Amino acid sequence: MISILFDRALRGLAVLSAGILGVIAVFIALNVVLRNLGLPVVYGALDAIQYALMIATFLGAPWVLSIGGHVKVDLITSNLTEGTSRALTRLTSAIGAVTAGVLGWYGLQAVLASAARGSMIRTSFVIPEWWMLAFVPLSLGLCTIIFIRRLLFPETAERSLSGL
Structure with missing residues (x-):
């Protein structure tokens, strides 16, 4: 039961990651159209896209690892x-x-150090630095659980996707 809930949580994070990537694509296209029409672009879009790429990567990584969709050489x-x-x-x-x-x-x-210092990211908008850093231990914690699950149950690793 816990494994099923864990897999659903991973899929949920993957869906959220895909949604973020979709929003990024829309904002890039919107900015290109606005720029070509000589209109002002969406303020802060470039900074938001940079942070969103990082967030999407870290949210999607555990799911990719869990399905074996990562790059590997299996020759x-x-x-x-x-x-x-x-x-x-x-x-x-x-x-x-x-x-x-x-x-x-x-x-x-x-x-924790960033939160204790009160470090801020100052770009087009100002946000606490730890907000962005928090995705790293979350993602790597989930990846650790996936690796431990594969260590204990190696047959779950066998369902990986194969390219060549």
């Missing part, structure tokens, strides 16, 4: 025996969990 692993492949999946999942966990921990420390 060697596709020719391994099932047992060896499963062991390698466990090893890479352990490395991924440790890496994502450590980066997420340091990301959380950056969020």
